[in-house]
Amino acid sequence: MYQTISTTLEDNILVIAINRPDKMNALNKTVMAELALAVDEVYKKKEIKSAIITGAGEKAFVAGADIAEFLTLSPEQGATLAKKGHTIFQRIEECPKPVIAAVNGFALGGGCELAMACHFRIASTNARFGQPEVNLGLIPGYGGTQRLTQLVGKGRAMELMLTGDMISAADAFAMGLVNHVVEREALLEKAKEILKKVHAKAPLAVAKVIKCVHAALDKDVDGFAMEIDEFGACFATRDLQEGAEAFTQKRQPRFTGE
Structure with missing residues (x-):
């Protein structure tokens, strides 16, 4: 059904994996469209009580957007792209069923924004977070300036976005960006353990x-x-x-x- 994501339903939990490991699971138009469809499934299907969003492979949750798509965009097209991203991520954020981000590896740019749109985040010990858009002459466009500020406070958010620095899972936990840090092999099980409690x-x-x-x-x-x-x-x-x-x-x- 999907080309760039995979979905698995088990114990009433839909695991949505961004499935472009050769591209570090970077977001492009197809990924965003398919992610929107998967989120619609969560809303509509009674057998789905919750969802986990994660990344395929061992290196990345989502290591940003597909920058090649940006090279030919006009300001109007850029704003349209951001608006579409906002719409999809807001739908994740407002989902009446819990959605957890299970962050394995890099969550940068749009990937960090996707994780922040989820109701909360669990990270593997090798996870890395960042909003490095200033390195490209950009700013976060999928809600990052707002959600990062809400989650970690103005000062920390400002520093992270102005420097473009990456932070470790441990630092993200200390800032309140993530709820739990676990070994990678325990990541999905930890998310499922929490969701099964919620299901009750x-x-x-x-x-x-x-x-x-x-x-x-x-x-x-x-x-x-x-x-x-x-x-x-x-x-x-x-x-x-x-x-x-x-x-x-x-x-x-x-x-x-x-």
């Missing part, structure tokens, strides 16, 4: 948490008011009834997402 929770509540957390960073949204509304909306769900009954009966809840 109420799906509607999970979606509402994701929505409300994003609202905390949206200047145009009153996140506190949204939390009140979404908290109230939980009382119309069967899952709340099941969760409360299971708690009082001292048993594990059986959530249905209703």
